[in-house]
Amino acid sequence: MKKSAVFLLVIVSVSIFTTVFAYPESAKPAASLITAGEVVSLERAVDIALRSNPLIAAAMSNTDINRSRIGQASAAYYPQIDLSAGANRFSPESSSSKRNGEYTSNATLRQNIYDFGKTSTQVNIQELLLESSTMDFSNVSQQITVAVKQAYFSVLQAEKNRDLALDVVKQFQEHLDIAIDMFKVGLKPKFDVTKAEVDLGNARLGLIKAENSLKLSRVNLKNAMGQPEAPDFKIVDILSFKKYELALPEAVDKAFANRPDLKSLSIKHKAAERNIELAQKSYYPSVTGSATYTKAGDNLTPDNSWNVGAAITFPLFSGFLTKYQVEEARASLRVAQANQDTLRQTILLEVQQALLNLHEAEERVSIAELTVKQADENLSIAKGRYNTGVGSPIEVTDALTSYSNAKTAHTAALYDYKIAQANIEKAMGVR
Numbered sequence: 001m002k003k004s005a006v007f008l009l010v011i012v013s014v015s016i017f018t019t020v021f022a023y024p025e026s027a028k029p030a031a032s033l034i035t036a037g038e039v040v041s042l043e044r045a046v047d048i049a050l051r052s053n054p055l056i057a058a059a060m061s062n063t064d065i066n067r068s069r070i071g072q073a074s075a076a077y078y079p080q081i082d083l084s085a086g087a088n089r090f091s092p093e094s095s096s097s098k099r100n101g102e103y104t105s106n107a108t109l110r111q112n113i114y115d116f117g118k119t120s121t122q123v124n125i126q127e128l129l130l131e132s133s134t135m136d137f138s139n140v141s142q143q144i145t146v147a148v149k150q151a152y153f154s155v156l157q158a159e160k161n162r163d164l165a166l167d168v169v170k171q172f173q174e175h176l177d178i179a180i181d182m183f184k185v186g187l188k189p190k191f192d193v194t195k196a197e198v199d200l201g202n203a204r205l206g207l208i209k210a211e212n213s214l215k216l217s218r219v220n221l222k223n224a225m226g227q228p229e230a231p232d233f234k235i236v237d238i239l240s241f242k243k244y245e246l247a248l249p250e251a252v253d254k255a256f257a258n259r260p261d262l263k264s265l266s267i268k269h270k271a272a273e274r275n276i277e278l279a280q281k282s283y284y285p286s287v288t289g290s291a292t293y294t295k296a297g298d299n300l301t302p303d304n305s306w307n308v309g310a311a312i313t314f315p316l317f318s319g320f321l322t323k324y325q326v327e328e329a330r331a332s333l334r335v336a337q338a339n340q341d342t343l344r345q346t347i348l349l350e351v352q353q354a355l356l357n358l359h360e361a362e363e364r365v366s367i368a369e370l371t372v373k374q375a376d377e378n379l380s381i382a383k384g385r386y387n388t389g390v391g392s393p394i395e396v397t398d399a400l401t402s403y404s405n406a407k408t409a410h411t412a413a414l415y416d417y418k419i420a421q422a423n424i425e426k427a428m429g430v431r
Contacts, residue, residue, distance in 0.1 A: 036231035042152050042238060045225055046431075049148045050141055052226035059133075059140040066130040073122040079111045104296035113310065116284040121277055128271040135264035142260065142426055144224070149422040151221040156239040157415040158214040164407050165203070165210035168400060171379075172200040175396055178387060187389055195393045199400075239414050241365050244358060244421050251351045251428055258429030259347055265340045272333040279329045282322040285314040347427065354424035361417035368410035375399070375406035 033048050034040065040048075050056055089101040112119065176196035182188040222230050256262065293306040315322070382399035385391030425431065 032227055032230045034227060034230040034233050036233070038233045039236060040233050041236045042149065045152055045221070045235070046145050046148050048227060049144050049225040053144050053224070054226060055140050055144060056137075056226075059137040063130065063133045063137055066126065066133045070123060070126040070130060073119065073126045076112050076115075076119040076122070079109050082106075082108045082110075084108075102297065104294065106295075107293045109291045111289045113287040113289050115286040116281050118278065118281045118284075118286070121274055121281065125271050125274045125278065128267050128274065132264045132267040132271065135260040135267065138260035139264065142429065142431065145431055146422050146426045147224045148221070150419055151217065151224040152235060153239060153415050153418045153422075154217040155214070155221050155235055156237055157411055158210070158217040159237075160239065160411045161408060162207070162210040162214045164404060164411075165207040168404050169200065169203045169207050171400055172196065172203045175383070175386075175393075175400075176200050179393065182389070192393045195397070199393075199397050239411070239418065241362075241414060241417060243362070244417075244424075246355065246358075246424065248352065248355055251355060251424060252348060254428040254430065255347050255351050256344070259343075259427075260429060262340070262343055262347060262429075265336065265343055269333070269336040269340055272329065272336040276326060276329040276333060279322065279325040282315065282318075282325065285312050287312050350427040351424065354420055354427050358417065358420035358424055361413055361420050364413035365410070365417055368406065368413045371406040372403075372410050375403040379403045 033052060083106070085103070085105040087101065087103040176193070176199075179188055179192040179196040183190060183193050218232070219228075221235075222228050287310065289308075289310045291306070291308045293304075295304050297303045379396075379399040379402070382391055382395040386393065386396050
C-alpha cells in the first residue's frame with residue numbers, strides 16, 4: 001500500500017473515532033420528536049417537553065445524586081478492606097546478614113460494630129433528601145408544563161392576530177378599490193383614494209409585525225418544548241372560552257395538599273431535624289473491630305503475622321466542634337421552618353392572584369364578545385354609507401380600526417383566561 005493511501009486511511013479512522021467517541025452524548029444534536037407539518041396538541045407538546053427539556057435532565061440527575069449519597073452513607077455498614085505492599089532494595093548489601101532487600105505486605109479489615117445509630121441516621125437523612133429531590137423534580141415538571149402552555153397559547157394568539165391583520169389588509173384593499181372606482185366616475189375626491197392608500201400601507205405594516213410575532217412565538221414554543229431545531233408544525237386551536245369553576249377555599253386546600261415544592265420543603269424540614277440528632281451523636285463513642293494479616297521479611301528470613309482486635313473510641317474533647325455542629329443544625333432547622341412558612345404565604349398569594357386574574361379575564365371575554373359584535377355592525381354600516389356615497393373615508397377607517405381593536409382585545413382576553421387557568425392549576429399543584 002502506498003504511503004499516501006495509508007495516510008488517508010489514518011485520517012479517515014481518526015475522523016470516525018472523533019465523531020463517534022470524542023464528544024459526549026449531551027453534545028450531540030438531539031433527534032427531533034416532531035415531523036414536518038405534524039399537528040401537535042397541547043398534551044403532546046407538554047409530553048415532548050417533559051421528555052426533552054434540558055431542565056428535566058438536570059432534575060433527574062439531581063435525584064440520581066441523592067440516590068448515590070444513600071449508597072455512600074450505607075457504606076459504613078460494610079467492612080472496609082485495605083491491601084498494601086512495599087519493597088526496599090539495599091546497595092551495597094549488608095556484609096553481616098547478606099541482605100540486599102526486604103518486602104512487606106498487609107491485608108487489613110475494619111468493621112464498624114456500633115456507633116449509636118450515627119450511620120443509620122445518615123442513611124435516613126439521605127433517604128429524606130432523595131424524596132425531597134423527587135418532589136423538586138415534580139415541581140420542575142410543573143414549571144415546564146406551564147411554560148409550554150403559555151408558549152402554546154401565545155402561538156394561537158399570534159395566529160389569530162395574524163389572521164386578523166390579513167383580514168384588515170383585505171378590507172382596506174377593497175375600500176381602496178371602491179374609492180378608485182368612485183373617483184374615476186367623479187363621485188369621490190382624490191383625497192379618498194390617497195386616504196385609502198395610506199390606510200392600506202399602515203395595514204400592511206401591521207401585517208408584517210403580526211407575521212413576525214407569530215414566527216417569534218413559534219420559536220419560543222419549540223424552545224419551551226426542548227426542540228429548538230424541530231421542523232415547522234401545526235397546533236390545535238383550543239383558544240376558546242370554557243368556564244372554569246373553582247372557589248378560593250377549594251383552591252387553597254388543593255394547593256397546600258398537592259404543591260411539590262411545599263412537600264419538598266416539608267421533607268427537608270424533617271431532614272434538618274435528623275441532622276440535629278446526627279450532630280448530637282458525635283458526643284457518643286464508637287466501637288470498631290479490626291483484623292490484619294502481615295507478610296514481611298527479606299530474601300533470607302520471611303515472616304508472617306496476624307492480629308485481631310476491637311477498639312472503643314470516646315471523644316473526650318474536640319475543641320467544642322460537636323457543640324457548634326449541633327448549634328448549626330438547630331439554626332438550619334429554623335431556616336427550614338421559615339422557608340416553609342414563606343412558601344405557604346407565597347402559595348396563598350399565587351392562588352389568590354391567579355383566581356382574581358381568572359375572574360377578570362372571564363368578565364373581559366364576555367364584554368369583548370359583545371364589543372366585537374358591535375364593532376362588526378358599525379363597520380358594516382360605515383362601509384354601506386360610503387358605498388352609497390353618503391359616508392366619509394374617515395368613518396370607514398375608524399370603523400375598521402375599532403373592529404380590529406375589538407377582535408384583538410377579544411383574543412387577548414381568551415389568551416389571558418387560558419393563562420390564568422394554567423397558573424391556577426400550577427398554584428394548586430395539578431396538571
